Amino acid sequence: MDELNLPYEEWHLDQGMVKLDEEPPEGVFYNRMSASSHTRGHRYAPELTASVLAWLERHGRKVFNGTKAISLEVSKVAQYMALQAQGIKTPKTVAAVGKDNILKAAEAFDGQPFITKHNRAGKGLGVQLFYSIKALKEFLEGEEFEESIDGITLIQEYIQAPEPFITRCEFVNGKFLYAVRVDTSEGFQLCPADACQIGDLYCPVGEEAETRPKFEIIEDFHDPIIQQYEEFLRENQIAIAGIEFIRDKNGTIYTYDVNTNTNYNRDAEEKAGKYGMLEIAKFLGAELTK
Numbered sequence: 001m002d003e004l005n006l007p008y009e010e011w012h013l014d015q016g017m018v019k020l021d022e023e024p025p026e027g028v029f030y031n032r033m034s035a036s037s038h039t040r041g042h043r044y045a046p047e048l049t050a051s052v053l054a055w056l057e058r059h060g061r062k063v064f065n066g067t068k069a070i071s072l073e074v075s076k077v078a079q080y081m082a083l084q085a086q087g088i089k090t091p092k093t094v095a096a097v098g099k100d101n102i103l104k105a106a107e108a109f110d111g112q113p114f115i116t117k118h119n120r121a122g123k124g125l126g127v128q129l130f131y132s133i134k135a136l137k138e139f140l141e142g143e144e145f146e147e148s149i150d151g152i153t154l155i156q157e158y159i160q161a162p163e164p165f166i167t168r169c170e171f172v173n174g175k176f177l178y179a180v181r182v183d184t185s186e187g188f189q190l191c192p193a194d195a196c197q198i199g200d201l202y203c204p205v206g207e208e209a210e211t212r213p214k215f216e217i218i219e220d221f222h223d224p225i226i227q228q229y230e231e232f233l234r235e236n237q238i239a240i241a242g243i244e245f246i247r248d249k250n251g252t253i254y255t256y257d258v259n260t261n262t263n264y265n266r267d268a269e270e271k272a273g274k275y276g277m278l279e280i281a282k283f284l285g286a287e288l289t290k
Contacts (some may be wrong), residue, residue: 004282015044016052032261046074053067082232085235087228088225106130116155120152164183174234216271217269238260
């Protein structure tokens, strides 16, 4: 925004109020509320943000990533249902509340590896890999188990990729920008944001130099899934997002995460000469001109 000399102001919605009998200011509004905001001390940011977005939309303001987007951001169950509605394949998943039901849900995966994750997540919250129900039971009875902030734990089939990486596709104005190869060999809890570099407790990256970067933009990425993703974003009124998928050994794509407050990795972008935040600023600037 500063680089393009665009007028803007930030609304940090961890606290505040919404005067429902007053009209909001004129402008273009872009929502970047994070599903993992509660881990940074902002427990009710999603709820307040949803209220602000409803208020803005009620008064006809131009909003990008509005109420439909935030409803998907805070619930992977909602994400999977919306993805499936567009014919996009997601991993087999069971949602459960309570330890007994988590164990019962895991029975559907008996004999094959499965993972757990939080329904309201972000940055890999609650992601653990298990090879047996016994191992899951021990984990649930231990001190490391932590419930999702909404109480819903997902039990999901583990998709074994022939190589340890996933692909993240970035979209601005509902259009494909680029794809990123993300190395998952050192764990699940990976985030492209600059905060998730060496030393961040949530991203277990090594301190030694790597032969290949953890985040790498793929040149000339093409796949039919991109058209499906663009249709999905259009249907759900999402302008800006990162969508993650994994391929199994047969080449089948499983889509497992939609990030409507997408972050970008600085090192990968500088190497490729492509900049997500700059494209977002250009997009919002053009909308402001309109």
